[in-house]
Amino acid sequence: MTDQSIAISKELVCKGSMEVYTVAEIDNLLEYGDYWVKGFLQLSEEHQKLFYVGCSNCHSKIDIEDVGIHYQCHVCNKNVVTTLRPLVVMIVNDHTITVKAIAMGDTAETILQNSISNIAKVTKSFQCQQRR
Numbered sequence: 001m002t003d004q005s006i007a008i009s010k011e012l013v014c015k016g017s018m019e020v021y022t023v024a025e026i027d028n029l030l031e032y033g034d035y036w037v038k039g040f041l042q043l044s045e046e047h048q049k050l051f052y053v054g055c056s057n058c059h060s061k062i063d064i065e066d067v068g069i070h071y072q073c074h075v076c077n078k079n080v081v082t083t084l085r086p087l088v089v090m091i092v093n094d095h096t097i098t099v100k101a102i103a104m105g106d107t108a109e110t111i112l113q114n115s116i117s118n119i120a121k122v123t124k125s126f127q128c129q130q131r132r
């Protein structure tokens, strides 16, 4: 465990009073939702994008690549604007099992300890360096 992962755990536990589950218990739950686990996080892929373009109202992923485009969302049926949404795919494990998990929105920003604008800036800069 790194010092950084300890700091993230303490910060998240202090924010809420929800029950803490093991990763195995979460894996057995049939209901989609937000749950607290105490374990270790690791990016599932080192070079993942860390964001997607989605609806500004319902946050559904859409097939438009540009941000700030006005369109009618096919999920919530509202006239909205395309926006960047944070997303991180992780491997989560504790003493029970290891699972792949996805964090989006505020949760992803908390885990990445950065705002979506900084996440997108850093990711795009890194992708440009990789192409050189």
Ligand SMILES: [Zn+2]
Residues within 6 Å of the ligand: 055, 056, 057, 058, 059, 060, 073, 074, 075, 076, 077, 078, 080
């Ligand atoms: Zn929508």
